[in-house]
Amino acid sequence: xxxxxxxDFETANHQPGSAxxxxxxxxxxxxxxxxxxxxxxxxxxxxxxxxxxxxGITPRDVLDSPTWDQIWSExxxxxxxxxxxxxxxxxxxxxxxxxxxxxxxxxxxxxLQCTRLISKRTFTSLRxxxxxxxxxxxxIQFRHHDALEDARTSATILMIAAEKTxxxxxxxxxxxxxxxxxRVWTDRIRQPRTVRRSRMEQTVAxxxxxxxxxxxxxxxxxxxxxxxxxxxxxxxxxxxxxKDAKPLNGKHVVLIHNLLGLDREDSLxxxxxxxxxxxxxxxxxxxxxxxxVPSASADASETAPSTPLINMRTANPLxxxxxxVTRRQNEGQPVRIISQRQLLAMIPSGLATARGDV
Numbered sequence: 001x002x003x004x005x006x007x008d009f010e011t012a013n014h015q016p017g018s019a020x021x022x023x024x025x026x027x028x029x030x031x032x033x034x035x036x037x038x039x040x041x042x043x044x045x046x047x048x049x050x051x052x053x054x055x056g057i058t059p060r061d062v063l064d065s066p067t068w069d070q071i072w073s074e075x076x077x078x079x080x081x082x083x084x085x086x087x088x089x090x091x092x093x094x095x096x097x098x099x100x101x102x103x104x105x106x107x108x109x110x111x112l113q114c115t116r117l118i119s120k121r122t123f124t125s126l127r128x129x130x131x132x133x134x135x136x137x138x139x140i141q142f143r144h145h146d147a148l149e150d151a152r153t154s155a156t157i158l159m160i161a162a163e164k165t166x167x168x169x170x171x172x173x174x175x176x177x178x179x180x181x182x183r184v185w186t187d188r189i190r191q192p193r194t195v196r197r198s199r200m201e202q203t204v205a206x207x208x209x210x211x212x213x214x215x216x217x218x219x220x221x222x223x224x225x226x227x228x229x230x231x232x233x234x235x236x237x238x239x240x241x242x243k244d245a246k247p248l249n250g251k252h253v254v255l256i257h258n259l260l261g262l263d264r265e266d267s268l269x270x271x272x273x274x275x276x277x278x279x280x281x282x283x284x285x286x287x288x289x290x291x292x293v294p295s296a297s298a299d300a301s302e303t304a305p306s307t308p309l310i311n312m313r314t315a316n317p318l319x320x321x322x323x324x325v326t327r328r329q330n331e332g333q334p335v336r337i338i339s340q341r342q343l344l345a346m347i348p349s350g351l352a353t354a355r356g357d358v
Contacts, residue, residue, distance in 0.1 A: 002170045003028055003082040006115075006158065008150035009095040010055040012062075013048035014241055014349055016091075017098035019068060020047070020057050023148030024078055025155040027085075029169045030162050032155055036078065037148040039065040043102055050348060055145040069103040079110050083170060084184060087131045087154045089114035090191055090233060091240030093184045100186050112182035113170070114192045115154045115161075120269070121177040121194065122161040128272050131157075191232055231261035235270050238344070238353045246275030247346040252285040253278055256318055257292035259340055260354065267292065274347065282324050282335070289325050289337045291318075 003026065010021040019040050026034045041062045052058055086092035089112055100107045119129045126137055132144055135153050138160055142153045167173035174181065182192035238260075253276045258267040268278050271290070279286060328335050344350035 001028060004085050004113075004155075004158070004170060005079050005082040005110075006085045006151050006155040007092060007096075008086060008147045008154065009092050010057060010145060010147050011051060011095060012042045012044075012057070012059075013046050013051055015044075015098075016094040017102040018042045018044065018046075019095050019099045020062055021055065021147040022071075022075070023146070023151035024075070025148070025151040026078060026082070027155050027158065030159045032152070032159075035148060035152065036074075038071050038075075040071065041065045041067050043067065067103075068099050069105065072100075072103070072105055076108070080108065083111040083113055083181065085113045085115060085154065085158060087115045087134075087150070087157070088236060088240055089116070089182065090189070090236030093182070093189045093191075094237070097184055097186055097189060105186070107184070107186040109183055109185045112184050112189070112192055113174070113179065114182075115157045117179055117192060117194055118161050118173070118177060119157055121179065122164055127277065128275070129269075130273055189233070191236070193232070232266065234354060235260050235262055235266065238347060238350050239270070239273055241347075241349040241353055245348050248288075249275030251276050251287040252283075253288045253290055254280070254282055254286055254321070255290045255292055256321060257294045259290075259292045259343070261293075282321065282328065284333065286328075286333075286335050289321060289335065290343055291337065291339050293340060 006025045006027055008023050009019050012018040012020040020042055022038050022040060024036045025032055026036075039057070039062050041064075045059050047057070047059050084093070084096070093112055097107065115134075116129050116131075119126070119134045123129070123134060123137060126133060131150060131153060134140075134157055135142055138157065140153055140156055142149045144150065161167075161177075162170075162173050165173060165176045167176055173179075178195040180193055180195060183190045248271065253271060255267060255271060255278060258264055259270055260267070262270060271278050277285075282289065322337065325335055325337055341351070344354050
């Protein structure tokens with residue numbers, strides 16, 4: 001029987017090793033068996049005003065709290081033999097591994113799964129699968145950005161997904177939804193991922209890929225990895241820093257090409273989690289035409305559906321979209337063309353995270 005440690009971190013600042021609160025909800029199929037919460041004194045007592053505004057934890061609140069190395073024995077006993085699960089798991093996995101690195105703690109590798117991916121495959125009608133949106137859809141009442149409340153809410157989402165799919169355990173749930181687990185080591189992270197439904201049978205039958213050891217920066221970011229994994233790590237980190245900030249909330253957007261090296265599905269999901277309604281073509285509701293970056297390795301079959309077309313017979317769809325925006329602007333519609341860089345500048349720490357400065 002698979003034990004699941006559903007956890008959530010809050011951080012003092014935008015450095016992943018600055019954990020100041022941890023909540024863990026232990027789940028055994030399918031019930032909550034225990035809950036645990038700690039306030040943590042970070043090694044560096046710098047609390048970003050932006051982070052404090054999100055979770056409300058101040059230096060005074062953790063002044064007499066234990067440090068990470070003082071609670072590690074208790075935390076590790078809960079994680080031992082369990083699958084670590086979190087909502088937007090890339091963020092929490094990075095906090096876990098980075099904080100262990102700061103204290104020179106050798107963490108036993110643990111499997112990793114994400115309730116955001118689970119909710120994307122289970123509650124497909126939702127525009128955004130951020131924790132608050134999914135909780136609202138499921139009528140779950142909770143106090144957002146309290147670590148234990150967030151962990152309990154993620155656990156509830158997990159159990160509802162299992163009930164909806166009829167899965168008896170986590171293995172069955174992952175098989176049904178087409179998900180593969182990630183893994184967390186002290187010095188690196190392998191993200192959980194989705195498998196394209198049309199390729200689920202083939203992919204599941206293939207042997208697990210081998211991952212070679214790689215070098216990592218002090219903050220846990222890999223210095224060398226596949227482009228896809230780097231892109232997903234970068235996008236998850238940008239979203240984790242934005243938290244509840246929704247710079248595109250209420251905005252209708254059209255995306256040309258893709259963002260941050262992501263594939264089309266992940267690029268559109270990235271925009272949706274920033275609050276945008278993504279359109280397939282320009283119309284009177286459109287606020288932004290976002291110019292992404294074409295994939296250098298994509299073939300014609302991959303790039304063709306990535307570009308919304310104003311006229312299928314037009315030789316240059318990008319040019320036709322730009323002309324259409326100009327025409328609409330001249331007619332008085334407040335539609336803007338923005339680049340990937342301008343989009344990232346609208347997101348808290350977006351540009352800095354994309355450059356690897358955060």
